[in-house]
Amino acid sequence: xxxADKIEMLEVPMKxxxxxxxxxxxxxxxxxxxxxxDAGISDSKSLIKDEMDKAGVPFDKIDTILVTHQDIDHIxxxxxxxxxxxxxxxxxxxxxxxxxxxxxxxxRFKNSNIKERIKMLPEDEQQKVLDMVENTSVKVDGELxxxxxxxxxxxxxxxxxxxxxxxxxxxxxxxxxxxIVGDALxxxxxxxxxxxxxxxxxxxxxIINGWLEKLGExxxxxxxxYHTGLFKNDPNQMLKELSNSI
Numbered sequence: 001x002x003x004a005d006k007i008e009m010l011e012v013p014m015k016x017x018x019x020x021x022x023x024x025x026x027x028x029x030x031x032x033x034x035x036x037x038d039a040g041i042s043d044s045k046s047l048i049k050d051e052m053d054k055a056g057v058p059f060d061k062i063d064t065i066l067v068t069h070q071d072i073d074h075i076x077x078x079x080x081x082x083x084x085x086x087x088x089x090x091x092x093x094x095x096x097x098x099x100x101x102x103x104x105x106x107x108r109f110k111n112s113n114i115k116e117r118i119k120m121l122p123e124d125e126q127q128k129v130l131d132m133v134e135n136t137s138v139k140v141d142g143e144l145x146x147x148x149x150x151x152x153x154x155x156x157x158x159x160x161x162x163x164x165x166x167x168x169x170x171x172x173x174x175x176x177x178x179x180i181v182g183d184a185l186x187x188x189x190x191x192x193x194x195x196x197x198x199x200x201x202x203x204x205x206x207i208i209n210g211w212l213e214k215l216g217e218x219x220x221x222x223x224x225x226y227h228t229g230l231f232k233n234d235p236n237q238m239l240k241e242l243s244n245s246i
Contacts, residue, residue, distance in 0.1 A: 001230065002055065004176035006030060006153055009224050010051040012044055016073055016129070023073065024229050026180050027057055028153035028173055034061040035152045037171060037180055038068055038226060039077035041132060045084070048077070060085060064152065066144075067092040068182030069168040070099040070106050072129075074226070078138045091150075093160060094143040095167030102137030107165060109133050144169060157218075161211045163204055164195055170215065177221040179235065184211075187228040192238045194246075205246050212243040 001009045008027045013020065025048065026037040034057060040048065049059045062085055065078055069092075082088045090100075098104045108114060118129050146160035146169075154175030161170045161184045171180040185192050194200070194208055216239040223231040231238075 003178055003222050003224070003230070007173055007176045007178055008052075008055040008057060009230060010048060010055075011229075012040055012047045012051060014040055014044060014073065016041060021227065022229075024224060024226055026178075026224050027052060027055070028156065029057055029061070030153045033063055033152050034058070035064045035066060035150075035156070036062050036081070037066045038074040038182065039065060039081055041073055041076040042080050044077040045080040048081075062088055064089045064091065066150075066156075066171060067096065067100060067138075067140075068170070068180070068184075068226070069093075069165040070096045071108055071165070071183065072106065072132045072136060074182070075100055075138050076132045076136050079136070082138075089141045090138060091142045091144050092140050093158075093167035093169050094145060095162075096165065097140045097143060097167075099165075099167075100138050100140055106133060159211065159214060161208075161215070163200065163208045163211075170211075172218050172220075177219050178224060179215065179218065179220045179222065180224045182226050185223065186225050187223075187231050190233055192223065192225075192231055192235070192242060194242065209243055209246040212239055212246070215239050216243065 003009055006029050010025045012023050014023050023040055028035045052059045092100055099106055118126055144158045148158040150156040157172040159170045161168050164183045168184055183195050186195050220235040223235045
C-alpha cells in the first residue's frame with residue numbers, strides 16, 4: 001500500500017506459532033537507497049519480493065535494513081535477504097544488538113507460556129519455530145540511538161521506545177509524516193493501544209508514558225503498526241489520549 005511518495009507499507013501473509021496473519025514491513029527509498037524496515041521470517045522473502053514488485057521498488061536495490069527489535073518475526077527473514085543481495089547494512093538499537101546477533105537468548109522465549117505454546121504445535125511446526133529461535137544470528141553492522149537522524153528518503157528519526165523489548169525503536173519518516181511503530185503500538189478497533197499494556201508494571205508504564213509524550217511531539221499523519229497495519233485517525237490526538245490514560 002502506498003503511504004506517500006517513496007514510502008510503501010507491504011502486506012505480507014505469515015504463518016507462525018500455528019496462526020495465520022499479516023505483517024506490514026515498510027520500505028522507504030530515494031534515488032540512492034532502498035531501506036527495508038523489519039523482514040519477517042525465512043518464508044517471507046519471496047512474498048516481500050512480490051509486494052515490492054507491485055510497488056515498483058526493486059528488491060535487489062535494498063541496501064539497508066532497519067530493525068525495530070529482536071523478535072523472530074522481525075529478524076528471521078534478514079539473513080535470507082542479505083544472503084541473496086550481499087552488501088546490505090543491518091542497523092538496530094545498541095540494546096538489541098546482542099540478542100539479534102545471537103549472543104544472548106531472545107527475551108520472548110524466556111517466557112514459559114510461549115514455551116508451552118510451542119509444545120502444543122504439530123511436531124513440524126514446533127521444529128520450525130525452534131530452528132528460528134536457536135539458529136537465527138544476524139550480524140548488526142551499526143548501532144542506532146535515540147534521536148539519530150538517518151539520511152534516507154528525506155530523513156528518518158530514531159525514537160527509543162523501550163517496553164516491548166529494552167531496545168525497541170520507532171522510526172519517524174519526516175517527508176511523509178509517517179511513524180513506524182514496530183510492536184510498540186497496535187491498532188484495536190479504531191484506536192491505538194500500547195502492546196501488552198495489561199502485562200506492564202507501573203514502572204514500565206511510566207517509561208512508556210515518557211516515550212508516548214515524545215512521539216506526540218512529531219507531526220504524524222500515518223502510523224504503521226507491524227501486525228495491524230495503517231492508522232490515520234488523528235494520531236497525535238490518540239497519542240495524547242493514550243499518554244493521559246497511563
